[in-house]
């Protein structure tokens with residue numbers, strides 16, 4: 001196994017703006033990278049270039065020392081030792097679970113005990129050892145997804161590419177499958193690139209989150225880091241909840257503390273920097289700035305509250321106690337992050 005290196009990758013389909021531009025990224029050996037971004041930003045195109053279904057217009061893809069593709073040459077998909085899992089599981093209905101899983105081995109000419117052992121291992125990894133002789137139609141949606149995973153594991157790929165594999169599932173099954181993916185990653189040892197437009201899925205699953213927008217990579221960082229220190233308005237708006245305030249803050253620090261924020265909130269002039277304020281850093285009550293409750297959504301353990309500050313800007317907060325729409329409150333902002 002080796003590191004996957006994307007260097008200044010680009011893809012232009014000739015339709016005005018390029019689908020992917022200047023995209024550089026290293027995926028650690030055995031890492032779990034979530035590629036996150038809104039629909040149409042180029043995620044699938046990046047994945048298809050890695051898999052070998054598209055040729056880059058510019059830049060290069062290496063697996064360790066080995067060149068997989070650049071603008072003038074491209075190794076075919078079957079020579080890349082990668083596996084791609086699609087949104088639809090693409091299982092063959094007339095074949096048993098074991099035959100579906102073993103198919104990529106048959107294509108490669110593996111047979112006999114080696115074949116049976118690999119299929120058994122792959123089915124064991126996704127906890128479907130007892131389902132080998134069933135047909136896909138006899139399985140639940142989650143079990144079918146696991147068969148698709150076993151099928152991509154069976155050839156011991158260096159890299160597993162997953163394109164929004166949970167997009168069609170309901171919330172309950174999604175949570176169950178997130179567990180399966182985490183376990184699958186740990187057991188397989190393959191590097192995984194997991195495409196999603198769902199930030200909570202990306203945060204829950206990945207060791208690193210790469211955020212892209214309009215064909216470009218904006219930031220790559222572990223989930224906790226990208227949550228605490230997002231770079232710019234787009235990443236700040238995509239990851240987690242919060243509000244972006246424009247405030248006249250001075251100083252060079254990007255992590256803003258309580259006193260600096262209180263001064264900024266009292267200032268008459270609200271020109272200034274974009275400051276991301278997370279709801280958990282806002283406390284309703286005390287002697288803080290004046291605000292009005294715009295809405296309060298009951299979420300079970302708390303209310304998610306939208307507020308308007310005296311200066312007209314929107315703020316988000318959580319409250320353990322009920323608040324009413326239109327209610328006048330005071331808020332204290334504990335911390336903010338300059339985007």
Ligand code: ADP
Pocket residue numbers: 013015019037038039040041042043044045046
């Ligand atoms: P995402 O997966 O993030 O939703 P895609 O990679 O599918 O985004 O698409 C990125 C952009 O490239 C879109 O504007 C899309 O219309 C365009 N695109 C993707 N594939 C092709 C293609 N084969 N031919 C022309 N344009 C394409």
Ligand code: MG
Pocket residue numbers: 043044045
């Ligand atoms: Mg896509």
